[in-house]
Amino acid sequence: MQAQKMAHTQVSIPVDNLELLTALVNKLGGQVSRGIHLDSFCDPMPNVERGGNMLKALRRRACLTQNEVAKDLGIPQSHISEFERDKRNIPYKHALKLAKLMNTLPGHFMKPNSETLEAISELGKGKGERFNSAEKLFENLDI
Secondary structure (H helix, E strand, C coil): CCCCCCCCCCCCCCHHHHHHHHHHHHHCCCCCCCCCCHHHCCCCCCHHHCCHHHHHHHHHHCCCCHHHHHHHHCCCHHHHHHHHCCCCCCCHHHHHHHHHHHCCCHHHHCCCCHHHHHHHHHHHCCCCCCCCCHHHHHHHHCC
16 A cells, blocks of 8 residues: 655644544544644734735835835735725735735735624624534535
8 A cells, every 4th residue: 555645734723623623634534743732822913913014014024125016916006005004905806916925825914894894793603604523524524
């Protein structure tokens, strides 16, 4: 029998989902490292750090100018300046391109709007479907 290639990765998930994710990884034939410590958990990124502040910080870290980023996105440089100063919201289509360009997640460039906040609130009230057991999750995924 030929050995299966395995990929190693690190993920960040809510603490209350750790047991469920571990069960899923094991079900799929993977292994979960047990070197997890509670002090390694981090709080979600505050909304104030998303959007323009994050764009400016990541752009500078990547040694990119506003002009270079604007050219990659196909938009005027003034839009990048407005994004960074939170004078203009970053549309999802641009957040996707920025995430690829700067090797991060689109959500880092977007601040939740009223629709997103309402959806999050409804999930918190139990209106969204959430699987609390591995068996229910596996059944739903047909695995």
